[in-house]
Amino acid sequence: MRLLILGTGGMANAHAKNFSAIDGVEVVGGVDVDPSRVEAFNAMHNIPHGFGSLDAALNWGEFDAIANVTPDSVHHPTTMAALAAGKHVFCEKPLATDYARAIEMTEAAEAAGVVAMVNLTYRNVAQLQKARELVQAGELGKVKHFEASYLQSWLVSKAWGDWRTESQWLWRLSKKHGSNGTLGDIGIHILDFAVYGAGSDIDKVFCRLETFNKAEGDRIGEYDLDANDSFAMTAQLENGALGVVHATRWATGHFNELRLRVYGERGSVEVQHRHDWSKLFTCLGDDAETGKWTETEVPSVPTNYERFFEAVQMGRTLEPSFRHATSLQRVLDLSMLTDRDRREHEVYL
Known part of the structure; x- marks a missing residue:
């Protein structure tokens, strides 16, 4: 699985560390609106590609899934764009800032037939x-x-x-x-x-x-x-x-x-x-x-x-899912x- 990490703040380091440790996962890109931050993040985690926007990363497209580690209010628009591009999404909690946006994301993911899960970390x-x-x-x-x-x-x-x-x-x-x-x-x-x-x-x-x-x-x-x-x-x-x-x-x-x-x-x-x-x-x-x-x-x-990696390999969403988070x-x-x-x-x- 080729993974893109969207957002390079503090929690993104946990995503990069945990995903990189999984045999079969390759973290191929980082995205952040702050060029210096994404450059430092990529250097720290040996990530080869950096982008200043999700649109630029989607235009490149050489990845299978996105770990969405953006601020809460940005989860909805970025996830909807990723789903429209047919990418699997592993989103930080909460899925959205309200139920209306969360159910829209859930229904879009189910219609797209992609894996869509939420990082409710205490399931670990x-x-x-x-x-x-x-x-x-x-x-x-x-x-x-x-x-x-x-x-x-x-x-x-x-x-x-x-x-x-x-x-x-x-x-x-x-x-x-x-x-x-x-x-x-x-x-x-x-x-x-x-x-x-x-x-x-x-x-x-x-x-x-x-x-x-x-x-x-x-x-x-x-x-x-x-x-x-x-x-x-x-x-x-x-x-x-x-x-x-x-x-x-x-x-x-x-x-x-x-x-x-x-x-x-x-x-x-x-x-x-x-x-x-x-x-x-x-x-x-x-x-x-x-x-x-x-x-x-x-x-x-x-x-x-x-x-999440297991779910992508199987082609079937596991819990915690978008619908549960909704x-x-x-x-x-x-x-x-x-x-x-x-x-x-x-x-x-």
């Missing part, structure tokens, strides 16, 4: 995969309740950099720069973490959003700091389970931590994932009577990068409506 967590396996095998019995959280601290700590002075962070806090805040940025991750691990999609949702004061006049330079910083959501799954999902960038002491607990009639599982380790705990069978939890070791699983985007859109309306919404009427 082996402990989450095992938790889902236990749920689907009935080891927990009927799932009744779940709780999921995504905690970050970069608005508190400078460990990741200083958002007050670095635009690579500031755009994430500004609606006019394409950000849907914590809900749009990491909300899609924790929603996928929750529904995948609990083995069921969301049926009803209610969400509250909060944007805290962060600077004088809620503005730094050209950036209005008006995107949400935290959200708290109640959700009911299609399998009837009730649960809570919350996320924030103000979680002091938590650099990047996801947690999921799923409770069933006969047992429970808990997944903890940080930037430096992942753990799975189970309370199953007779242990449910004593409250004994056991840490479970699990083998590694294929990454999304490897699964269903999550619908939940995100409805979450914003519930915050406005102060009432619960059903995902599918």
Whole structure:
């Protein structure tokens, strides 16, 4: 598979590193509107061709697939152009900034008959995969309740950099720069973490959003700091389970931590994932009577990068697909409506 990487910002380095490590994948081009950035990126990863626009790369055309690592608001137009050219697409999350654009991308991909997948990176967590396996095998019995959280601290700590002075962070806090805040940025991750691990999609949702004061006049330079910083959501799954999902960038002491607990009639599982380790705990069978939890070791699983390559080789889209990411985007859109309306919404009427 000959791959083009579209966008050469920070996350593009992960794409270049992971795809280059796969036997059978050749990263042949990089694209960025900034000539100096694409030149430096290509030099770092030994990529032979550089382009200043997607149009120029498509005119060249000597590639099979695109890894779309552009800003969120650019996913839609660039992906639609790639699909029209018959290219397979591996898109960063979120698929689009709203459901209308996401479903258009999904339907275009399905009509084109190409592989179209989304990099929901926490599918790479082996402990989450095992938790889902236990749920689907009935080891927990009927799932009744779940709780999921995504905690970050970069608005508190400078460990990741200083958002007050670095635009690579500031755009994430500004609606006019394409950000849907914590809900749009990491909300899609924790929603996928929750529904995948609990083995069921969301049926009803209610969400509250909060944007805290962060600077004088809620503005730094050209950036209005008006995107949400935290959200708290109640959700009911299609399998009837009730649960809570919350996320924030103000979680002091938590650099990047996801947690999921799923409770069933006969047992429970808990997944903890940080930037430096992942753990799975189970309370199953007779242990449910004593409250004994056991840490479970699990083998590694294929990454999304490897699964995308596998999908292209097979000519068939695997999960996480555009359609799945679109269903999550619908939940995100409805979450914003519930915050406005102060009432619960059903995902599918």
